[in-house]
Amino acid sequence: MICSKCYHVVDDEALVCPYCRTATGVKASNSKILVDETNKALAILSFLLAIFFPYGVIFGFTLWATKTDLQPKSAKVYGLCAVLPWFLKWMIPRLTKFIVKTLITILVLVVLVALAVLVALVCFGVLPIPVL
Numbered sequence: 001m002i003c004s005k006c007y008h009v010v011d012d013e014a015l016v017c018p019y020c021r022t023a024t025g026v027k028a029s030n031s032k033i034l035v036d037e038t039n040k041a042l043a044i045l046s047f048l049l050a051i052f053f054p055y056g057v058i059f060g061f062t063l064w065a066t067k068t069d070l071q072p073k074s075a076k077v078y079g080l081c082a083v084l085p086w087f088l089k090w091m092i093p094r095l096t097k098f099i100v101k102t103l104i105t106i107l108v109l110v111v112l113v114a115l116a117v118l119v120a121l122v123c124f125g126v127l128p129i130p131v132l
Helices: 040-052 059-067 072-123
Strands: none
Touching: 040 059, 040 072, 059 072
């Protein structure tokens, strides 16, 4: 077809002219547009399988691999739903252990600094020596 505004030759299925961006009048239902909609039930199923079954991750990866070319946004969701539970199950115990060790270390350092300050104050005569 020919564009009514710029008179360039345009593909018959084009929704807009690639040269001037004028609508061609072709209805969207006639063109082949693939809608990338994530199936929420599949995403939730992938997430739950990955949480409760050791090899449930394979289901999510299969969804990811089959949707990568045609529906890239959905593929990312399915892949994340498969990997996230596995990652959290691996990461939470390590993170908890790290936080507990860090808090204990900070507590020990605060106590040592407080004792050092008290000893320094006693040595410089600011505080009297406690008598027992």
